[in-house]
Amino acid sequence: MKGMIKVTTIAKVFGDLNKQFINGVWKEGSSRTRADIVDPYDNSVLTEVVLASKEDVDEAYRTAKEAQEKWSGTPKEEKVRVIEKAMNILEENKAEVIDNLIRESGSSTLKATIEVQAVLGIMNEAKTFPNRMEPVKISSPIPGKENHIFRKAAGVVGIIAPFNFPFHLSMRSIVPAIATGNAVVHKPDLQTAISGGAIIAKIFELAGLPKGVLNVLITNSAEIGNSFIEHPIPRVISFTGSTPAGRKVGSVAGENLKRVSLELGGNNPFIVLKDADLKQAVNAAAFGGFLHQGQICMSINRILVHRNVHDEFVELLVDKLSQLPYGDPKNPEVIIGPMINEKHIQxxxxxxxxxxxxxxxxxxxxxxxxxxxxxxxxxNVRNDTTIAQTEIFGPAVSIITYDSEEEALKLANDTEFGLSSAVFTSNLKKGIEFAQKIDSGMTHVNDQTVNDEPEAPFGGEKNSGLGRYNGEWALEEFTTMKWISVQTEDRQYPF
Structure with a gap:
């Protein structure tokens, strides 16, 4: 492998944003617990935070409830204006946001740039939502009846986001929720609380979002328990994270009759059929398996390769991966940076x-x-080995050999997960037919598994989650429907 790249550049730290953001005010958490946010490359402390307490959770939700009714009734033109201004602020400060993602999450320059562009994409889509909430009129079999269907904001939305794509996976829920008239209380992962929360709050504060519509709490479950989920005010809980954590979130939310959107873990198969373009398949596998050190829910876990092309594929893949530069992600040439923490390394x-x-x-x-x-x-991996049945979430892939397309399909579906998948073939018709048989929420033909587009439905099957993000599907997640009928002439009743 190439030698490790060493750099000494120190990026700017967002030290002035290491506080809670409740009702438009930046303040210390009321907990007695302090926590460090560190650079995962060298463990240097970026900033210290006083964590939010259960009392802060309650204040944030009550604040959100008070702000939501007025925000919901705000003219759609004003909602669009706020989002467009937030987009402009992000564009103007893109370099600083990228710099923070590199330092706080261990992102490479490439990954951080992709993440910021993804955020701009979902913001651009969400700004259309206020104009897509117009009431519709449907016919009735009852003489003289008019049926009007109104789309309304769900109310207050609680959002929990992970560490790996903290900016995007937070904004993916925050901006659609705000655009549809909801108020938000957001809890980013503590490890990436600045890029996943505080920066977002600052962007919307500068954009003129009314106080209380977005509140950000920097804390952890050890400090606040289940209070974030079981609090009586939020009607929707949006969670992105591991399947075990998602089970708990779904269980607590269900007990309290709250709607949930769960985007959970994956064990994503990448199938190389025997007629595939191997060089392009290798390029795709390297990107889909090792972007951000494989710390992506959509990352390739298992590569299923036809026996006839297995040896050549492995040789090409090993050669390509051996040349990827690694080290300090503050060097823009680096592709493989640090894991988020020691626990994940182990x-x-x-x-x-x-x-x-x-x-x-x-x-x-x-x-x-x-x-x-x-x-x-x-x-020489069998599909029943531990690593083949586990979400790896790191810079490792397993290669499994198969002899027929029927076997490949069976292996691909032999997992509790069903998030993303991909198939490589020179026969596009066959590729589409094969893709339809894979039991996952998303399948990509002649591409890799890490794809997320603002207008396409994002989500998984089986233990990979519930619900869909992006486009009209996000509109459904964060709104509710109300039927109002109007009897314009006297109805004749049977008694």
Missing amino acids: EILSLVKTAKEEGVTVVLEGKRVGNVLTPIVLT
């Missing part, structure tokens, strides 16, 4: 150790250099 190393014990071959060993894990490629 989880990957443990999975690889178990795989070896189960007879798997490691053809690209990878290595640990500080908090960086370089790419790992495993072959």
